[in-house]
Amino acid sequence: MFRLFLLILCIQWFSQCKPKEAMPVADEASRMASADATFKKFCSTCHGDNGDVFVDRQWKHGRTRDSIMMNIRAGFPDLGMPKWDSVITEQEAADLADYLMKAIENRKKFDFQDSVRSSVFVHESMTVKLDTIARGLENPWGMAFLPNGDFLYTDRNGNLYRQSKGVQSMVKGAPQVVAEGQGGLLDVELSPDFANNQTIYLSYSKLKDTAGQKLATTAVQKAKLSGNQITGQKDIFIAMPYQKTRHHYGSRIEFDSTGFMFITVGDRGQHMDSLPQKLDNDMGKVHRIREDGSIPDDNPFYNTPGARKSIWSYGHRNLQGMALQPGTNTIWTHEHGPRGGDELNIPEKGKNYGWPVISYGINYDGTILTPLTHKEGMEQPLVRWVPSIGPSGLTFVKGNKYPAWEGDILMGSLRFRYLERVAIDGKTPGEKENLLKGIGRLRFVEMGPDGFIYVGVEEPGYIFRLLPVDNPSAN
Ligand code: HEC
Known part of the structure; x- marks a missing residue:
């Protein structure tokens, strides 16, 4: 009995602590689709149809996932960006941050820094x-x-x-x-x-x-x-x-x-x-x-x-x-x-x-x-x-x-x-x-x-x- 208990404890512990598996593609796609919907609902009036305007942005407040999440929730009320923490959940902010990070990735594919080595x-x-x-x-x-x-x-x-x-x-x-x-x-x-x-x-x-x-x-x-x-x-x-x-x-x-x-x-x-x-x-x-x-x-x-x-x-x-x-x-x-x-x-x-x-x-x-x-x-x-x-x-x-x-x-x-x-x-x-x-x-x-x-x-x-x-x- 005690062994069984240990086993259950062990399984529970393991399932919590094992490394998180990569998100399946379908989930990822639906998460991005719902981020796109959130963006259209709350952000489009100032930032355009989709995340595109962030692709070429000269970022001012940090472009890491964490800083983007934080900036979305806290806003810059003095600069004209409302705070969203009462409307947008932490999960939604994380999804939006990933959505914008994707836009940044889009810009990176043009970094041909290792340029010409041969003719x-x-x-x-x-x-x-x-x-x-x-x-x-x-x-x-x-x-x-x-x-x-x-x-x-x-x-x-x-x-x-x-x-x-x-x-x-x-x-x-x-x-x-x-x-x-x-x-x-x-x-x-x-x-x-x-x-x-x-x-x-x-x-x-x-x-x-x-x-x-x-x-x-x-x-x-x-x-x-x-x-x-x-x-x-x-x-x-x-x-x-x-x-x-x-x-x-x-x-x-x-x-x-x-x-x-x-x-x-x-x-x-x-x-x-x-x-x-x-x-x-x-x-x-x-x-x-x-x-x-x-x-x-x-x-x-x-x-x-x-x-x-x-x-x-x-x-x-x-x-x-x-x-x-x-x-x-x-x-x-x-x-x-x-x-x-x-x-x-x-x-x-x-x-x-x-x-x-x-x-x-x-x-x-x-x-x-x-x-x-x-x-x-x-x-x-x-x-x-x-x-x-x-x-x-x-x-x-x-x-x-x-x-x-x-x-x-x-x-x-x-x-x-x-x-x-x-x-x-x-x-x-x-x-x-x-x-x-x-x-x-x-x-x-x-x-x-x-x-x-x-x-x-x-x-x-x-x-x-x-x-x-x-x-x-x-x-
Ligand atoms: C009422 C207009 C308005 C709305 C709506 C709005 N923003 Fe903003 N946002 C701004 C302004 C203005 C700035 C720029 C502040 C500055 O220039 O420093 C900004 C800045 C940002 C930044 C920081 C960019 C940087 O340079 O670091 C992010 C990220 C951002 N907005 C995301 C969002 C998201 C996501 C939404 C929807 C949830 C949203 N914004 C809705 C006006 C808005």
């Missing part, structure tokens, strides 16, 4: 090797390929280069730029009829000195290239009005398949005045013009009193990537949102992309910018990134050199220093893959006429060509 990058989809095309640059920003196999590239500091059979030369005659902040010499693009007209287009930040006050704006200059010289420079597009700020110039140039020129202009940091929502200025817009700078009369606001006639779409923030999808007449863009608000869009005629009225992003200090993510009459992004990756450069993979990527979008990440691939089926985005992890602040990506992918990275500035490697173990 061969093995990816699940395919392996590529870097071939160095140009070095010694600061911030290579744009690149264009000439029919004879030469290519042009810009450096944000104002230098324009031509490279011929491996020899790099400076091109004379590039515009004078305001190389401050995010400004400088930006994109370069050839006329679709370059073979006959030798015409190129350069986007840049243009200076206006009024009464000692230096203002700047996004401009596009047209010029003729002969050898290492450009001549006949003429600004065919100047975004109005000039601004005091030195950031968010946008400024990618792209032609559609019928020869119209599209230009992106960022909000210049002027979203407080809602410039991107107003049609009387060029900020936060995609524009559509002709090669001579004239404006097609079928532009959506051509006949709208007071509107800028070149506007194609509006409500954008800062667009540093634009590409024509091969075999279509569809232009795609991406834009830097605020934290957590980067977007991929197909800017359609006359449509409003919502910035800054709707956004998935948050302020850099983690506070909410706008409680709205949807609104009637405003478009939703096709893809959004949480955390923000800081996108720049955009291209579609074509040809047969990269079979696993054909038709997909490639775009640079400045912030996490890699190349993002987004699988594309028609107009439908699919899976994403992180390529070239840790390569550097990836500013542009272009398909060369030789069928190879070229990428530009900055600080220090390089241009690389990606060579497909059939059998990585052979290296």
